[in-house]
Amino acid sequence: MGNFLDGKPQKLRSAFDFAGLSDAAARASKLFVKPNFTFPRHIDGVTTSPAFLRDVLSILSDSGAEIFVGESNGGYGSFLAAEAFAGHGLSQICRETRATAVDLSRAESRVYERNVAGRHTSVRLPRLLAEEVDFTVSVPVLKVHAMTTVSLSVKNLWGCCPVDLRLLQHAQLPRKLRLIADLVKAKYGIVDGLYGLDGHGPMEGKSRYLGKFILDWAAAKMMGFEPRTIEHLRLISPEVRAKIRAGKIESNIEIPSVGWNFQLGLNIIDVLSLAAFHSDMVAKIVFDSPLTRPIYAAVGRQPRRRLS
Numbered sequence: 001m002g003n004f005l006d007g008k009p010q011k012l013r014s015a016f017d018f019a020g021l022s023d024a025a026a027r028a029s030k031l032f033v034k035p036n037f038t039f040p041r042h043i044d045g046v047t048t049s050p051a052f053l054r055d056v057l058s059i060l061s062d063s064g065a066e067i068f069v070g071e072s073n074g075g076y077g078s079f080l081a082a083e084a085f086a087g088h089g090l091s092q093i094c095r096e097t098r099a100t101a102v103d104l105s106r107a108e109s110r111v112y113e114r115n116v117a118g119r120h121t122s123v124r125l126p127r128l129l130a131e132e133v134d135f136t137v138s139v140p141v142l143k144v145h146a147m148t149t150v151s152l153s154v155k156n157l158w159g160c161c162p163v164d165l166r167l168l169q170h171a172q173l174p175r176k177l178r179l180i181a182d183l184v185k186a187k188y189g190i191v192d193g194l195y196g197l198d199g200h201g202p203m204e205g206k207s208r209y210l211g212k213f214i215l216d217w218a219a220a221k222m223m224g225f226e227p228r229t230i231e232h233l234r235l236i237s238p239e240v241r242a243k244i245r246a247g248k249i250e251s252n253i254e255i256p257s258v259g260w261n262f263q264l265g266l267n268i269i270d271v272l273s274l275a276a277f278h279s280d281m282v283a284k285i286v287f288d289s290p291l292t293r294p295i296y297a298a299v300g301r302q303p304r305r306r307l308s
Contacts, residue, residue, distance in 0.1 A: 009055035009058060009059055012055050012056070012059060012190075013059050015190075016059060019188065021137070021188050021190075022059075022063070024135065024187065024188075025060050025063035025065055026063045026064065026065075027134075028063070028065045028134035028135065029065055029066060029134060030065060030066045030067075030068065030132055030133045030134055031060060031063075031065050031066070031067050031068065031133055031134060031135060031136070031137060032068045032069070032070070032102075032128070032129055032133040032135075032136045032137070032184065033053075033056060033057060033060065033067060033068070033069040033099070033136075033137045033139055034069075034070070034071070034136060034137070034138050034139060034156060034157060034159065034160060034186075035047075035048035035053050035069065035071060035088075035139045035140075035156075036048045036071075036139070036140045036141050036151075036156050036159070036192075037071040037081070037084035037085070037087075037088060037159070038074070038159070039074075039079075039084070039087075040074075040079045040083040040084050040086075040087045041084075041087030041088070042087065042088050044194075044195040044209075045141060045142075045143060045195040045196055045197035045198075046141065046143070046197060047084075047088065047141060048088075048139050048140065048141055048192050049192050049194050049195075050088050050089050050090075050093060052139070052192045052194060053069070053088075053093060053139060053192075054093045054096060054097060056137070056139055056190060057069060057093065057094075057097035057099045058096070058097045060099075060137070061097050061098045061099060065134070066100070067097070067098070067099040067100065068099065068100050068101075068102050068128065068133065069090070069093075069094065069099050069100070069101055069102065070101060070102030070103060070104050070107075071084055071085070071103075071104060071159050072103075072104035072105045072159050072160070072161065072162040072163075073105040073162070073164050074164075080105070081103045081104065081105050081106075082103060085101055085103070102126075102128065104126050104129075104159070104160060104162045105162040105164070106162075107126035107127070107128055107162065108126065108127050108128075109124050109125055109126045109127060109162050110124065110125070110127060111123070111124050112124075112125055112130055112179070112183055114179055114182070116175040116176075116178050116179050117174075117175055117178070119175060121172065121175040121176060121178075121179050122179075123161055123176045123179050123180055123183075124161055124162060124163055125160055125161060125162075125180065125183055125184065126160070126162060129160055129183070129184040130183045130184060133184070133185070134185065135184075135185040135186070135187045135188070136157075136160075136184040136185055136186045136187070136188075137186075137187075137188045137189070137190060138153035138154070138156045138157055138186055138188070138189040138190070139156075139189075139190050139191075139192060140152050140153050140155070140156035140189070140191055140192065141191070141192050141193075141195070141196070141197065142191050142192065142193040142195075142196040142197070143196055143197030143198075144197060144198060144199070144263070144264045149264060152189065152191055153186070153189025153190075153191060154177050154181060154186075154189070155177065156189075157177055157180045157181055157184065157186055158173070158176075158177060158180070160180055160184055161176070161180065165287065165288055167283055167287055168280055168283045168284055168287065168288060169280060170280070170283060171279050171280045171283070172280070193211075194209070194211060195209055196260070198263060199263055199264070199265055
């Protein structure tokens with residue numbers, strides 16, 4: 001974990017060296033960087049900071065590898081990836097860092113299938129991520145999530161799936177995240193902890209200034225949550241699980257001493273949403289059927305704008 005240095009990437013570069021990311025990038029020819037652009041413009045604690053993303057891309061570009069950075073359309077089918085790119089100044093960032101922006105929703109994609117945790121699992125992914133890049137670096141925000149407890153490097157990979165209504169597939173989310181992580185070779189997670197989102201997430205909580213960046217897997221524990229109780233984190237790769245059991249996950253701090261004590265509060269809408277989160281059929285009825293507007297009206301909400 002490190003402190004932000006007013007946009008200067010010295011400590012970030014040192015963290016890359018510590019984690020082996022610098023050496024891995026130097027051996028690679030193509031890398032993909034996945035920020036969290038879950039809103040059309042930057043919001044502290046909700047989307048990845050443009051300044052932090054610029055530093056990450058700049059350091060990786062110095063490795064000589066070809067760097068791609070991208071996101072797909074909003075998961076509720078409510079905004080285009082191009083809108084989020086514009087709202088985060090991605091074109092300018094790419095010009096400054098020699099990276100290439102990729103709209104994952106417009107890239108060539110196909111469905112990949114595999115057995116995960118004893119069950120058949122499938123996910124649609126861009127061919128670039130699954131077949132061309134050497135590995136993926138996830139650059140999420142440190143935040144709580146009403147449905148998954150935390151949203152960090154693994155959950156951030158859900159945006160690699162270029163399906164506008166991804167929420168209709170949430171019942172299989174932990175297995176799909178494991179499959180995505182394997183297919184896109186998500187070897188590194190660098191959590192943007194300049195601001196964290198506390199109390200309620202992933203969109204409407206309280207933004208907390210932290211001024212940190214964190215190399216992932218330890219982040220959930222630093223927030224005050226037990227990773228073993230979070231389903232999608234239990235499905236991490238066997239190699240990482242073995243390192244955790246053996247105490248071989250290295251850190252430059254004493255993780256239990258951080259004491260951020262994030263809290264997750266659920267409102268009545270969250271409780272109702274959990275039923276849809278764990279059932280694709282219920283999700284279809286709630287979010288994509290003639291009953292959608294009456295259901296939203298009953299809880300005093302309006303459905304998000306849908307892409308045409």
